[in-house]
Amino acid sequence: MGLATAPANLDPRYATDATSTRINRLLYRQLVDFDNSSRPVPALAEWQRVTPIHYRFTLQIIDRAFHNGDRLTSADVKATYDYILDQDNASPHRSVLSMIERIEVDGEDQIDFYLNRADALFPAYLAIGILPANLIAKVHPFQSQPVGSGPFRFLDWPEEGRLVLQRVKDGQQFEFLKVHEATVRILKLLRGEIDMAQNDLSPELLVYLAEKEGIKVEQTGGSNFFYIGFNLQDQDTGQLAVRQAIAYAIDRAAIIKHVMQGGAQPAQAMFPSSHWAGEQDLTPYSRDLNKARALLSGSGYDEANPLKLVYKTSSDPFRVRLATVIQSQLADAGIEVDLRSYDWGTVYGDIKAGRFQLYSLAWVGIKTPDIFRYVFHSDSIPPVGANRGRFKNAEVDQLIEQAEASVDAIEQARLYRQLQALLLQELPYVPLWYENQVFVSRDDIQGYHLASDGNYDGLLEVSKIW
Structure with a gap:
């Protein structure tokens, strides 16, 4: 893999x-x-x-x-x-x-x-x-020599980019090979050097693979939440009107259709509607350049004094392309964006330290609403939590605490939905989309089931036809 x-x-x-x-x-x-x-x-x-x-x-x-x-x-x-x-x-x-x-x-x-x-x-x-x-x-080094009780056992980790596991039920060995560049990963798939790969592939590569004989491409709806985050202590992005203007300037539908080839669903909140506490009946920020310009004008920005922002993202080519499209859409509203891409370690370090105005990132595999305290409660400023934008809102804090204290599941769900509606108003994040999960393989691979959160549980049943 x-x-x-x-x-x-x-x-x-x-x-x-x-x-x-x-x-x-x-x-x-x-x-x-x-x-x-x-x-x-x-x-x-x-x-x-x-x-x-x-x-x-x-x-x-x-x-x-x-x-x-x-x-x-x-x-x-x-x-x-x-x-x-x-x-x-x-x-x-x-x-x-x-x-x-x-x-x-x-x-x-x-x-x-x-x-x-x-x-x-x-x-x-x-x-x-x-x-x-x-x-x-005994202070065993689990980080490099894991001993668990799961369906796979550890065999070897001879180098940073090559991990070998064995499926317990039948002894089948699996190698996990790091191939950072998506194009190289696909070339290895086509040559039979790897059997399968999951996610981190551009829409163009997926279209290309779908036309290749001997290759299978599968997709399913995902739950990983992509968003734009803001520094609430910044003099520009700390203004609600500025965040609203950015939300109205972004055309998510066009990005999903033309750039992502339909490979995502628009998001209004962290949890999709399929989640027990997920979004319901939230009004999206559909693109409206007139509203965006009016909000900026009301905040003192115009052609003579344009809003200028620094937007940080990872150096992954597809993420840079998405950010470039967003940069162009914000320019349509009169917002001048200085787009800066960095390696993952650098951009993530800057985000954790609060060295940003806006950035794009994703929350992957989140299941429980305790994420709201971790990300949005005023007590969760790093290093205690992941409130990296330094967002502080007494009503948000109160709703989080009320939901946590409730012992009734229906009441909890109601409070968390109320919280998500409030977050959509206050916009510490601009919700973007939930990206599809993607699995590509050679056609002799069968039985893999894609999970909405992108886990590798499909390896429990996958097999190769010899």
């Missing part, structure tokens, strides 16, 4: 990048997974809410073997989460689990989580892969 980027960390206690997260789903099993509407469902364990601040998880009887032969028990679950909760270990997942007061075990199968506050979404936060307690105690 050809990958645009290699996994950075195969320890689920620390992994945050998309490729590592997807690979770790294959290597480790977690207590909880998600259904098609992103509601939590049992994976390793069933659960019951004993009280609003006490959840009891019971491990299933079968499929509990680590790849080193040890049996997965309640002690391993406790050790995994105790490690994450220890602030000295600096796990990036600690803040999401901050409501856990303590963890107790009873025998090999039962784990009790006691919380310091009620949270009806709590089971959904327990989707981190479980590690063996004895290896945690």
Whole structure:
């Protein structure tokens, strides 16, 4: 399988990048997974809410073997989460689990989580892969030598761009090869040097591949959320009228149709309508240059004093092209944009540090509404959270806190939808689209199923016809 980027960390206690997260789903099993509407469902364990601040998880009887032969028990679950909760270990997942007061075990199968506050979404936060307690105690290097209990086991990682795993049920080996350039990845596919690839391919390459004999191209609707983010402390982008003008100047429909070849769906919020707390009946910012110019004029900008902005994006060729189109559309409204592209590490570092006016990025694989606290609550300014635009709004904070405190799922969904409507008004982000998930393969590959969040679960059943 050809990958645009290699996994950075195969320890689920620390992994945050998309490729590592997807690979770790294959290597480790977690207590909880998600259904098609992103509601939590049992994976390793069933659960019951004993009280609003006490959840009891019971491990299933079968499929509990680590790849080193040890049996997965309640002690391993406790050790995994105790490690994450220890602030000295600096796990990036600690803040999401901050409501856990303590963890107790009873025998090999039962784990009790006691919380310091009620949270009806709590089971959904327990989707981190479980590690063996004895290896945690020995400070085993899971990041490079993973030991899990998932459907794939680790075999070798001989170099940064080549990872070898084995599917447990039949012994089939899989190599994950980093081929950063999309064109090179496709040439390798055509020559048979790789069998398949997923995502990170331009629409032109997909059209090209669809016409090639012996190659299959599949697409499905995606849930990964693409957006433009703003620095709310900046004298220009800190103005709501400026953000609204930008939203009205962008023609998302034209970009999706002509640049993306229909490979996305327009977004009005972080969660699509298929999510249990997803957007419903939100009015989009359709392109309206007259409104955009009027908003800019009301803020003191005109031809003699145009709005000038610096727009940062990654150096990926397709992302640069999308940003260039957006730059041109903003120019139609009288906004002068200085587009600057950087390697991923540089642009991501600038965004985390708040060194930007506007940027484009995506949230990948988000399932639970705790993302709203992490991204938009005023207490989540980096390094505590990912409120990178320094957005502060008392009404947003209140809605987040009310939704978190609610024990009624219907009321929670209502509050989160109200929150998303407010965010669309305040525009800390301009929602762009949910990009399709894409899978390309040689025609002797069969049985791969694309997931809306782009995970690699399709590898559990994929096979090659010999």
